[in-house]
Each structure stands twice: as structure tokens, then as C-alpha cells.
Amino acid sequence: MSKAPSSPLEDDGAPHYLGHRERLRERFRKAGDAALADYELLELVLFRAMPRRDVKPIAKALIARFGSFAEVVAARPERLAEIPNLGDASITELKLIEAAARRLTKSAIEKRPSMGSFSAVVDYCRTAMAFNDREQFRILFLDKKNQLIADEVQGTGTVDHTPVYPREIMRRALELNATALILVHNHPSGDPTPSTADIHLTHQIIAVGKPLNVLVHDHLIIGRHGHASFKGLQLI
Template structure:
């Protein structure tokens, strides 16, 4: 047998023994690279994220299982660590990769809000609010504190509650605004049910904050409620 024949047979043997998913990974990467992100589905994008964390396994079934369990790519990356790890095959390394993607998306969205006056980039505000907490499994109450030019001074998560309630203390919200020398606020919270329709309690809490803040020269521009099914603006609905 010649050296060339030996090398050819060795290469053939390696090709035959290589796991089938190696070719799938390269094809998927090539499609993403050449055709762009819209050319891959949610579960395929999830595969791309998990390739590095799970190098020795076909993860297409796992990616499909995660999408089936949580609903979509954004819901998977935003899911709590404990719930992600309930899925067989998902360990700390895989969860870390998903959480890095979620953090990166939030940073990018927040950067768009910080660049210019908030009221002139309202769509960026909504995008940021939805990215930050639309898919959270518990209610979270967030406040965007603005200066006199309506630029973001601080973005703070004030409270985390249960699946349908977050305790909010209006005087504490206004006290924090004074500490930051904020002259305006945007209130944000999520509805884990997915439906962003404001409740009576949401409206009453917003009005209580407005009543305390207004005599101190602090405006409440809006209260935005986000959920998987969209968002609602109390100002847009003429509820404040």
C-alpha cells in the first residue's frame, strides 16, 4: 500500500467515525454567517448559542425541547437558572451561555436609551423594558430616573414580588428620586401572565406616586407594563 493510499483510507476512516452532528454544526454556522440571523429559526439560534457549552453532543433535540418548554428564544434566555437546569442536559456552562446572551441584549437595549433624551426615543425605551423583564416569571417594579433634559440618570429595579403582585412604596420611590436629583420618572413593571392590561391596583399605585411627586417638582411621564403579549402605557390609555 502506498503512502497516499494509506492517508486516503485514514481520512475516510476519520470521516466515517466523526459524529454526524459535526457536519450539521458547520452547515448551521455557515447558513447563519452567509444568509444572516433571519435565516435560522429560534431553535437553531439556540443551538448556535449552546454549541460551545455542549461540544460533544447533538443538541438539536435539546434546543427544540427548550423552545417547546419556554415558548421562544427570548423566553429561553430570560428563564430563571433553576428552571433551565430542570431540563436534562442543561448544566451550569449552558445556563451561563444563555444568561450572557440575555445580559448582552439588555446592555444593548439600555445603551440605546442612554444615548439621547428618553422622550425622543420612546421606541427604544419600550424595547429596553421588554428586553429587561417582559419574560420574567415574577413581577418586577423598575424605575427610570430622568434629569431635566429627560436623559437617563439611573435605571433601578426597586422590587421583585410574586407571579401577580409586587409591593411598591410610593414614598420610597419619590425619596430615591430626590436622592438622585431626578426631575422625572418612568415607572415600569411586568405581568408574568403575559397580558399587559393594567389592573386597578396598578392605576392606584401610579396615582399615589404622582400625588407625592408632583408637589416636589417631579413628573411621572408614564407607567409602562410589559408582558409576553406586548406592552401597555397608562398615559397612552389616558389612565394618568
């Protein structure tokens, strides 16, 4: 009985991973992403950046380090660069996927009343922030029709704190002619339960905005596996 070749080339001289790549692509074309494990979906992303390399070990290393497809594409570039054999081109491909997901979810809340599409707002905020490993505070600025004027990150901090300045928030709201805000920040711990400091800060922002006729419609806290709404919890 002949022994299987130990070379990285198949019998026809082609690298062994080329057949694997085409099989993955075909499975994706026929059955969609549900037919693929997270590491296999990452392989498809990495194929373009590494056309002459077996990317399966790299994809599996990414999942082992970060936990899931979503957490990989949301990871900061400097953390991705810690993975052996993952170069700038591959990191760019991953960040393009993240940017595309953010654009898709943001399109669902643009040019329409944000308060009338609450689930779309949550989906967008989860895409933008759920897997960040640092706390980030962002604000959705709304006009009198509750349509989105601007979406801005006001600050990025540590794993459990971001400095936020209520008067600066209101100054920016007046610059944009915004009449309402949705406050959003993430909890890298994964637990979206509001802290006492979160509640106090929210009430401070509401108090500063009241004489300026700038309302705070809600404050969303985004975690890896869920979210909390101050309005839903009757905290505002």
C-alpha cells in the first residue's frame, strides 16, 4: 500500500490547502455562514490577505485568543498583531469586516426616527461597542424629529472607567443644533448592569441639559451578551 504524501503539495503539485479553500467557499455559497464554524469564517476572510499560506492554524489561534468571530474582528489592531504570522494585510481585512458591519447597522438608524427604531439602535451600538476591551462613551445626537444628526465617541478609557464631562456634551449638542441625546457606553466586563456612578452621571447630564432644552432620551449600557436601558429600567 502506498503511503500518503507528507509534502504540503497534493499529487497534482498544488498546495494542499487550495482544495480546502475551494471546499469552504462552496459550502459558504450553498449554505451560508450558518454552515461554517467561527474559525472557518475567519479562514474565508484571511484567504485574500494570505493567498499562499494555510490559514487554518492562524484562524484557530485567533479564536483561541479572543473567543469568537465577533471578538476577533472587534479586537484592537495592536492585540491582533500579537498573533504569530498575522500581518498588516490580514489585520486590515479583519478591520474592514468590522467597518462593514458597523456601516450596515448604522444605515438602519440614519434618516429615520431613532426612538421609533429602538432595536436598530441597540443593534448598531452592540456592533460598534459590545466587544471593546476598553470602556467607551458615545453619544447619538438627535434633531427635533429624533433623527440622527451625529454619532460621536466622547471618550475612551480603561476597562472600567471613561472620563465624561456633562458640560462638554451639552456644548457639542448646541454646536450640532441637537435637541435630544441617547447616551451609550459599554461595560467590557460583559455585565450591562448600571453602576451607581453610571446613574449619577446620567442624572448630571440630564440636569445640565434641562435649561438648554436638550433632552436625554435614554442611556444604553452595552455588554457582550446583552444591554441595559435606563428608560426601560425606569432610571430616567
